[in-house]
Amino acid sequence: MDAGQRESILVVEDERKIADIVRAYLEREGYSVRIAPTGSEALTLLRERFELVVLDLMLPDMQGEDICRVIRENSDLPVIMLTAKSGEEDRIRGLGIGADDYVVKPFSPRELVARVKALLRRTGKSRKKTYSINGGNLRVDVSSREVFVKGEKVVLTPTEFKILMAFVENSGRIFSRDQLATIAQGFDFEGYDRTIDAHVKNLRHKIESDSKSPEFIRTVYGIGYRFNGTMDED
Ligand code: CA
Secondary structure, three states, X not given: OOOOOOOEEEEEOOOHHHHHHHHHHHHHOOXXXXXXXXXXXXXXXXXXXXXXXXXXXXXXXXXXXXXXXXXXXXXXXXXXXXXXXXXXXXXXXXXXXXXXXXXXXXXXXXXXXXXXXXXXHHHXXXXXXXXXXXXXXXXXXXXXXXXXXXXXXXXXXXXXXXXXXXXXXXXXXXXXXXHHHHHHHOOOOOOOHHHHHHHHHHHHHHHOOOOOOOOOEEEEOOOEEEEXXXXXXX
């Protein structure tokens, strides 16, 4: 991370005292922290970009597991679960639904901070700032949000950029239209499938040399789309 660009952490915790302590410790380490005291507030805040989520299992309106599941359906965002259940089964379940790590309450804030750092180190390595694809035919600069096709800058809308990022970061993975709609619009999108086709069509016009025979964004008939680019070696 560049200086001045602080990693952002979402803390989903209804117990005010715990949330405040966690926030204080994380902020002291230079992280930017947002707190969501309920599941629904967490889902709203998750439309913004975070580098990591600290997620309490027991929330007033939802189960932490459900939020974790929603996060996992949409991204690889690192999740640390806070749980008061120390039973073996619950721990396994917590990881089984896609949490990257868990901390059992009562916990030491220092330990939580250490886990946050370790997890960000682990996940940060795989997260690049610039992607160069198919011999530099397509380049995506994540921090400046600039996209270059054969060296020429192309201007994408924020939605097109979000879709392209999802493709680039998950090359080879098949996305359904629903999944792309969620990525494009946030977690409560209820729009019509076809708008995604329109975004993809526009994106193809901008990044493909021949949008009738796309090199990057392939259609997977009956399912959705798949990104076909190959990452260049560093
Ligand atoms: Ca709780």
